[in-house]
Amino acid sequence: MTTCDRVTVPPPGEEATRAAREAGLGMYLRGFRTHHSEGERRRGVPPAALLLLTVAGLWVPVLATRLVGAWAGIALLVLPFGLLGRQVWQYGRVPDASLRPEEYVYLYERGLLCPGADGGARAVPWASVTSMHQDVTRTYVHGGYAGTRYAYRLSAGGRRAVSVGGFINEETVPKPTDSQIRELAQIVLDETVRRALPTAVSTLEEGGSVAFGEVALDGRGIRLPSGTSPWEQVRRCELRGDGLVVVRTAGGVRWARESKEIPDFPVFWVLLKELAPTVREHRR
Numbered sequence: 001m002t003t004c005d006r007v008t009v010p011p012p013g014e015e016a017t018r019a020a021r022e023a024g025l026g027m028y029l030r031g032f033r034t035h036h037s038e039g040e041r042r043r044g045v046p047p048a049a050l051l052l053l054t055v056a057g058l059w060v061p062v063l064a065t066r067l068v069g070a071w072a073g074i075a076l077l078v079l080p081f082g083l084l085g086r087q088v089w090q091y092g093r094v095p096d097a098s099l100r101p102e103e104y105v106y107l108y109e110r111g112l113l114c115p116g117a118d119g120g121a122r123a124v125p126w127a128s129v130t131s132m133h134q135d136v137t138r139t140y141v142h143g144g145y146a147g148t149r150y151a152y153r154l155s156a157g158g159r160r161a162v163s164v165g166g167f168i169n170e171e172t173v174p175k176p177t178d179s180q181i182r183e184l185a186q187i188v189l190d191e192t193v194r195r196a197l198p199t200a201v202s203t204l205e206e207g208g209s210v211a212f213g214e215v216a217l218d219g220r221g222i223r224l225p226s227g228t229s230p231w232e233q234v235r236r237c238e239l240r241g242d243g244l245v246v247v248r249t250a251g252g253v254r255w256a257r258e259s260k261e262i263p264d265f266p267v268f269w270v271l272l273k274e275l276a277p278t279v280r281e282h283r284r
Helices: 003-008 014-022 047-067 070-092 181-205 265-275
Strands: 028-033 035-038 104-108 111-115 121-125 131-141 144-155 162-168 210-212 215-217 221-224 227-230 234-239 244-249 253-258 279-281
Touching: 014 104, 014 111, 014 121, 028 181, 104 181, 111 162, 131 181, 131 265, 144 181, 162 181, 181 210, 181 265, 210 265, 215 265, 221 244, 234 265
Parallel strands: 234 279
Antiparallel strands: 028 104, 035 162, 104 111, 111 121, 131 144, 144 162, 210 215, 215 221, 221 227, 234 244, 244 253
16 A cells, blocks of 8 residues: 555545445455445536526526516526536635545455445445446547546446546546546456456356347357357457447448446457457557
């Protein structure tokens, strides 16, 4: 553990330690500066809705001024401009050095622990994870690289999924306040392969098939939504630089999905490279 970790990530508290012990996570290893949340990622306000709210926020005071009086219009302008001023103030202020519970994750010997704002913690044992979805997106602003967003959603049985992620600029020297998601991401990927790959290989060796969402692999071929194609009829399997997976088969059949939509994608890609006759991978 580096000095940076000790300074920026608080040690597990009593509740976190109890939750880890009850879940059988084993020995505490280290903390990571990275965000976590439960369930699906919240979507931002659509641009059209934001524009509509802005127009309404300006038009309603004008209408109130005409129908009631200037005092009514001024009163109605206080709310939208007050909210705008608050956003400007939050954007310009110096961020607090202390971390909120949703901004760090604890790594244990046999899983992750995500502390909550209520003092409790959600344990995610590696053995309970049924699938992992990864989403790595490079962001560009005016043609220049701005940073990379990492997100990993871990599904554990019938419970709500836990997502860990963060945004970092990979072309600059890391600062103590930067997310440590890249380090945690590698651990998540390694654990995904360790958990799922041996089982998948054993299933294939026994003549079975392994499903990855809507697509399945076996020793004879690949099953796509359009039908099953033997491996000798697979013309190309490609992982593009933008994360799109493309499979082309004889007869012009084309199947394409973003890698983030394929559960346990690292395992899927390892097996595909072993089974498919031609595989191309374009590094990002």
